[in-house]
Amino acid sequence: MNTLREIIYEDVREGELYEKLDRNWVRCFACGHCCKIPEGQPGVCKVRYNRGGTLYVPWGYVGAIQCDPIEKKPFLHAYPGALAYSFGMLGCDLHCGYCQNWVTSQALRDPAAVAGPMRVTSAELILDAIRQGGRVIVSTYNEPLITSEWAVAVFKEARAAGFVTGFVSNGNGTPQVLEYLRPWVDLYKVDLKSFDDRHYRQLGGRLQPILDTIRLLHKMGFWLEIVTLVIPGFNDSDDELTRLTEFLAGVSPDIPWHVTAFHRDYKMIDPENTSAETLIRAAEIGKQAGLRYVYAGNLPGEVGDLENTRCPNCKTLLIERFGYLILGYHLTPNGCCPSCGSSIPGKWAPGFQGQITARPFVSHTRPRSDLLVLNS
């Protein structure tokens, strides 16, 4: 793995989310670990490292690019149908045994994960995103918090070009990183993976920083959606899902909550794949807790009305979906229910502007040959 590590250690610049300590140690604020890092060592994420008392962070490369429907991120209350130009770097501050992006997220920990970085400038990314018809640019696939400086550099150019920006994150944040991101990030998805601190520690984190981040994201006005991957025997008990959704409803009943189905992946191959019945049960618990917008994802056609958005007041069908495909869009131009006029929380375009794709794709018309070697 030295070669990959060497490549990554060349594509860096000094970070902004850290403080210098004595003895040439540094403390990083990019994620909830807040690593104290001695000279010559990386943080837990293995991509931010201390050299000579300076923290160096990833810069100027991507580990993967793909054009996804925004519904795949998933954001269901933000620009329905928009193409989300999605990029990731490498590495993660957690090490979930069921990671579905482990080829990129665990590239620095697991020799079996091979995803080579490709050098690119932020301007090249934006030009490519424009060419593909993207409306939203999202940092995803690996944990974007640990590469926040690069994401902000890309998002500054994205904003200038009229894009909406987003993070798809595990939510293991800090107040410092959220302050840093706030001017440049519009949409923020958090994976709330469990409501049990012991489970979180198995995944390489703690529950508390994630709950604190969720509260703060909402308070600071990011558009926030929460996903819970429901894993049989790990986090699907009625008790845990009740406590989790009561917490979310306590932050705001208007936060969309997505429950998605686990499939066997990476190292977690013992639990059964999640059934539609389990997702429906989880969704019901969320509704009981007071959440107004609960969705069951990634089992298209098997979860009844749980793919659709309905007005919580009069039950009018507002957005009809099948998987990532928008079948019907009935919100008013200012994001209200056409029947009763209730305002629906979210980031809405004045109207549905069609959908370039209902499935992820990697374009065959890339401007740079090295961008062809992508996440396939």
Place this chain on the structure above:
Amino acid sequence: MAYIIAEPCIGTKDTACVDVCPVDCIHPAKGRAYDDGRPRFDEVTQLYIDPTECIDCGACVPVCPVTAIFALDDLPEKWHAYIETNKNYVDGGKFQPDKYQKASS
């Protein structure tokens, strides 16, 4: 229990591991008072990792100046007794006063 501190820690107790641990799961920390009756830093022969608190990040491994910390799978055979030693100090997230007393007497 994913990481174990083994023999080289005895007589060293460097504490770089305590400094880098992002979740403060290595005990007893220097200058820290515990309310569960466990001995303080000066009173122990080595440091211990609480496996309930540990998040398996591995940050402690490379900073140990005497290479005392191992992932369980990498622990040399000759130091497998330290799995039990660690358990005698902390088990199930709790300090084990009786087992610890017995083991260190």
